Amino acid sequence: MLRKTVSLILAFSGVFVLLTSVVLYIEPEGRVAYWADWKLLGLDKPQWGDLHVTTGFLFLVALILHVWLNWKPILSYMKNKARELTGVNAANLTALAVTLYVAIGTLFGLPPMRQVIELGAAIKDSHVETYGNPPYGHAELSTLERFAAFMKMDPEKALTALREKGFKAESAKMTLRDMADANGVTPKALYVAMSDATPPVLPDSAPEGTGKLRLGDLCKQFGLDAQAAVKGLAATHIQASTDQTMKEIASANNLSPTEVYQALRAWSLSRKPASD
Numbered sequence: 001m002l003r004k005t006v007s008l009i010l011a012f013s014g015v016f017v018l019l020t021s022v023v024l025y026i027e028p029e030g031r032v033a034y035w036a037d038w039k040l041l042g043l044d045k046p047q048w049g050d051l052h053v054t055t056g057f058l059f060l061v062a063l064i065l066h067v068w069l070n071w072k073p074i075l076s077y078m079k080n081k082a083r084e085l086t087g088v089n090a091a092n093l094t095a096l097a098v099t100l101y102v103a104i105g106t107l108f109g110l111p112p113m114r115q116v117i118e119l120g121a122a123i124k125d126s127h128v129e130t131y132g133n134p135p136y137g138h139a140e141l142s143t144l145e146r147f148a149a150f151m152k153m154d155p156e157k158a159l160t161a162l163r164e165k166g167f168k169a170e171s172a173k174m175t176l177r178d179m180a181d182a183n184g185v186t187p188k189a190l191y192v193a194m195s196d197a198t199p200p201v202l203p204d205s206a207p208e209g210t211g212k213l214r215l216g217d218l219c220k221q222f223g224l225d226a227q228a229a230v231k232g233l234a235a236t237h238i239q240a241s242t243d244q245t246m247k248e249i250a251s252a253n254n255l256s257p258t259e260v261y262q263a264l265r266a267w268s269l270s271r272k273p274a275s276d
Helices: 001-026 030-036 047-068 071-077 090-107 113-131 143-150 155-163 176-183 187-197 215-221 226-234 246-252 257-270
Strands: none
Touching: 001 047, 001 113, 001 143, 030 047, 030 113, 030 187, 047 071, 090 113, 143 155, 155 187, 176 187, 215 226, 215 246, 226 257, 246 257
């Protein structure tokens, strides 16, 4: 009875560990997930992480019990044909070699581990295009007042814009997270609503994850004309296209992503506001 129960717990918890591992592999980076209230099957990023930890511990406990209950069969795997205990046999050496190759190969970027890591990174990068990129890490935890100051926006105009669009916005002292929860929307939705009334300005330093953003998406986020931005960069001898990421533009022009960003920012500040 105990052996059967432990085996089933090991199997069931293993399924959860596998499922949560896949989710953690494909989920957005934290800054993106919290900004857009990302969820999968009704669970958000912290919930998936907690589920992975708890079921992982259950799997570990069940595994230890399983080894204890099946110690004799396990020992038999380590015996040679003469029934002598030895760690040197084909099965043991093969298992050890495969495990070491995966572990060491991951650290040294060997295939196929490198491709697995790169695929995961590509999936996470694609979420930035889908859900948007916050101006800085955990921007949703900032008060509207602090957020507006960082974005060079007028906090009172931003607050008025939210109220005019039907959002509950009691005070600029509220965090974007609390305000979003009170309205049943995402922090990103509040930012978009504010931007319509008081267009943001590119911050002094590039927001986290900017290098992975396409120029067109970055311009859209800050209310800039993407085609005009391409011409503006060309005037500074930086060749770019709207579908290139900032890293790709930098690489193609032998510059750093920071230099490209600063050139874009300088161009945006030199322009007259569209309303003028």
